[in-house]
Amino acid sequence: MNILHIDSSISGEASSSRKITAAVVRHLIARHPGAEVIYRDLAADALPHLTLADLADHALVDEFLAADTVVIGAPMYNFTVPTHLKAWLDRLAIAGRTFQYGANGPSGLAGGRKVIVASTRGGFYGPDSPIASYELQDRYLATFFGFIGITDITFLHAEGLALGPEQRDRALKGALEAAERLAV
Numbered sequence: 298m299n300i301l302h303i304d305s306s307i308s309g310e311a312s313s314s315r316k317i318t319a320a321v322v323r324h325l326i327a328r329h330p331g332a333e334v335i336y337r338d339l340a341a342d343a344l345p346h347l348t349l350a351d352l353a354d355h356a357l358v359d360e361f362l363a364a365d366t367v368v369i370g371a372p373m374y375n376f377t378v379p380t381h382l383k384a385w386l387d388r389l390a391i392a393g394r395t396f397q398y399g400a401n402g403p404s405g406l407a408g409g410r411k412v413i414v415a416s417t418r419g420g421f422y423g424p425d426s427p428i429a430s431y432e433l434q435d436r437y438l439a440t441f442f443g444f445i446g447i448t449d450i451t452f453l454h455a456e457g458l459a460l461g462p463e464q465r466d467r468a469l470k471g472a473l474e475a476a477e478r479l480a481v
């Protein structure tokens with residue numbers, strides 16, 4: 298099994314999404330001894346904004362397509378994903394590699410792999426929240442990966458992380474336990 302492990306939080310050791318992705322990868326390795334892991338820290342080694350030349354360089358899309366399971370740390374920054382993560386996603390949407398347009402519109406070419414997202418947030422954006430419509434983080438990731446043909450996407454949530462230590466600990470514990478229960 299090939300695992301691609303992506304982190305994008307700027308918060309280093311204090312990051313909850315980094316703790317959750319690490320737990321997911323530990324769990325995957327326990328379930329699949331001998332799994333190969335490639336790690337990419339998009340905060341420490343940030344990609345620049347996309348250029349036309351980048352669209353001709355397929356190194357990152359090759360790395361992505363070589364993975365059976367992709368584990369992504371995706372904190373909410375200003376209602377959506379960090380620009381660090383967006384810069385990486387911009388390099389995966391390559392016509393002819395991950396999607397194509399045909400007579401019936403677009404179709405995804407990157408199906409057959411699993412994506413697991415550690416989705417962390419300071420507040421609450423569930424369906425009952427008055428600001429549910431501000432949630433452009435999971436919605437964006439589900440839309441993006443759906444567009445390139447990936448339907449097997451799992452979100453592990455830790456919400457309300459900015460609302461005091463009790464809520465933070467409870468949310469993080471819940472997500473770490475969910476990582477242990479993943480059927481992978």
Ligand SMILES: Cc1cc2nc3c(=O)[nH]c(=O)nc-3n(C[C@H](O)[C@H](O)[C@H](O)COP(=O)(O)O)c2cc1C
Binds near residue numbers: 417
């Ligand atoms: C630059 C920045 C922007 C943020 N924007 C939001 C936001 O729009 N909504 C929210 O609920 N939390 C927001 N937060 C809080 C983070 O989502 C929260 O701290 C979460 O724990 C980040 O994940 P991490 O612990 O892996 O860094 C923001 C944090 C930072 C640093």
